[in-house]
Amino acid sequence: MNPSLTKKVIFDFFDGKATAIQRKYVEAWLADEANQETYYQYLDEWESQRPQYPVDAEKALASFQSVLDNSERVDTPVKTLKTIRPGWAFNWRGWSIAASILLVALLGGFLFRSKLLYKSYETAYGQTATYRLSDGTSVILNANSTLRVPRFGFGNNTREVFLEGEGEFNVTHTINHQRFVVRTADNFQVEVLGTEFVVYARERGKRVFLNKGKVKLELPQGQQLYMKPGNVVTVANSGKYQLTQAAPARPYTAWKDHWFYFDNTTLTEVAAQIRERFGVNVVVVDAALAQRRIAGNFKAEKVDDLLQILSELLDLNIVKTHQRIELRTPNYLN
Amino acid sequence: MLSTTRLTEVCMQLLPLNNNPRKADSSPLFSVTHQSESEANVTDDELVFRQLFAQDAKQGCALLFRRYYTNLVNHAVRFVYSKEVAEDLVAEVFTNFWQDRLFEQITTSYRAYLYKAVRYRAYNYLRWELHKSDSLESANDQSMPASLQPDQVLHYSELHQKIESVIQNLPPQCQRAFLLSRIEGKKYAEIAQEMQISTSAVEKLLIRALSKLRQELKAEWFITVILWLSISASYVCI
The missing domain is CATH 3.55.50.30 (Phage tail protein beta-alpha-beta fold)
Known part of the structure; x- marks a missing residue:
């Protein structure tokens, strides 16, 4: 086929107008590496004729220029686009050994990561316990519950803890308004600035009771819910949730004593x-x-x-x- | 051979920053006769870029950006349907190209490399967005296959056509909210005001648009994932 006809077929293909036979033809044509070059040349032409929205290239160029000027990191190790050399194939055994070692190391690091980075507080059956976290927040854990907190302090970002079981949180509001997030299994999380609430997260489902202040819930399906004092939100394992407007605190906090x-x-x-x-x-x-x-x-x-x-x-x-x-x-x- | 400054001037004159969309046929900006057989697959303005890179890589990168940025963003946005993401993604490709000195290694034309890299990143981003369970790192995964099978090359185009058709077929309100949010970069409150609906309704429309995309593209993923697996397998079997 002559070049101009090829170009028309390929433009039609980009437009989604090519027939199945034309697609086959383009596919066969692309088998030649040199034609792949032409393909991208045509693609670029095609794109320049079909602008999607006004692109502010001037601004982007200015920021790219600063990348060019600021980082003369010539000695950066090359990370990408490793071409496969012929010798590589003969040495595949060596590579697979290296890969296995790396995998084991990564897996080990991954498994122990949470042990290294987090400290666990656990309560046995029939036992409750009170803890004070590094930011002043106090947590009362109900029986048979685990709370994991960062071992080396909360840092400057969100204060994050993980809860399995049930606990009452009395969260201190920090000067820089750091958010406090209680995560539980199944992507359920409670997010606050400073307030008092009880989280229940066990096999049977999840529940949050808010005593004071305001909290935001992230439900497993990606929904968000804001709670007011006195509200109870119960989430079943099916993901269905129910909000009760005004509930007395007693049923949700009685376990503390x-x-x-x-x-x-x-x-x-x-x-x-x-x-x-x-x-x-x-x-x-x-x-x-x-x-x-x-x-x-x-x-x-x-x-x-x-x-x-x-x-x-x-x-x-x-x-x-x-x-x-x-x-x-x-x-x-x- | 031209001097660097002279060459740059020529390029500046010939490369308008915003490509004129109405130009009926954007024929190659330079016509250079091929000097040797080894460069037979490197055509038109690519040769000028090669010369420029040999003399001053920084200048070359800047001009490459000038020449391709708009078109690459245009291309990326077909996949990711977000102007911000598309712009970031293309900027990252160029940043890597410069910082990791990829221009020293590539065996294809700069243009082919840039398009391939942008497509690859856009694809990974989309995969991440529709399957949030993958970590974001996998979206930024830089290891790109060095060469593509013809079928894979074509699949990218078919993927963005599919996305286009899914968006065309969204209910009008849903489509409008989606485009206002993603292409015009408007906030929920602004969209709500413009469409005279509540912000929670906007949120619902956007969730619906995304879940529609997710649902429609499921079959596509399947095919693409298979393709990816088959090439990694072929590396091992060499």
Whole structure:
């Protein structure tokens, strides 16, 4: 085919007007390296005829000129565009060994990175603890929870901590308005400047209760939500969330003094809370019993304290087996 | 051979900074007869650039920028659909070209290199934007394959045509919000005012536009990823 015809076909191809056969032709034509040069020449011509928007090249050139003037870094090691030399192929074994070593080193560094950079605070089952962070923020951790904070201080950027479990944060407002971010699993995060709130992030879902100030939530789907004092946001594992306007603080903060707060709470939910806080597997064997609801404040530092209250309140039998504790009504038969 | 200053003057006269879009046929700006067979694949103004680079690389970079910046940004914006990203991306290509002295190594024309580098970066950026789970570092990954299969070369053009058609087919409101945000670089509040809707509605329209793109391009990614894998595999099998 003659050159001018080729050019027309290629322009049509750029415009998206080429037929399948023409595409094949262009593909075959490109197999010759020299033609790839012509291809980019045509592409440049094509682009210059189809401006998308007025480009301010003068301004860009000025800043590029400063790059040219300021960095005479002639000795910079060359990082890019390594051409493959023929000898390379024969030495592939050496390369693969080097690559494996590098991979192991990187992996090791990667695995230990969080250990090196972050300090963990952990609470055991049935235990709560109060910590004061380097910026003055105080955190009360509920039982069975982990908080990771940067080992070497927060630096000048965002103050970031990672939470698994439940904790109450009393965040100090810094002079330079550094944001404080609590990250949890599944891309859920709470962002504040200075305020008091409780974050719950366990297997069953996530919940934030705001006591004072203002917080911003980043939900897993990329949505953002602002909370006002008294608001509770609950996020299910499915990603569905629900905002309750004005809630009393007590149900969300009772755990700080080893209290359980039940308000029309099913026994199933009670069992789940016991599992989370004491690490004891409590099973409600009887379906009707599982739906019974209780209300009230109960102080329990050990799991037995609460179980005793439950048995008296609901007239239950508590059967301790090897791995679990079963709750059943006295006349219930297997 | 011309002296550097003289050569620069010639280039300045012949290279208007803003390419005139209405020019019916932008024929090569210089016609230089090929002096040797080895340079047969390096045509037109490329030869002048080569001479200039041999004498003064800095001056050469500046002129290369002058000559190609506008067209490269035009090209990049077809992929990334954001004027800011396109401009940054092209500037980065030029910065690397200068700082890492890539002009000493390339075996193709400067033009082919620049277009390939811009396409490669734009593609990586797009991949990052649509699959945010990849780290941003992979978007800035500089290792570019030295040569491309014909099919890969064509695929880039087909990718931006596909993006264009997805955007053309967006619902009018959605399209308008998307273009105001990405091409005109307007803030949510400004778009809301211009379109007489709330900022949260603007946000929703933009999310919808992006998710539409993501959905429509899924098939494309698949093909492209396969292509990438096949060339890395062919390196190993040499």
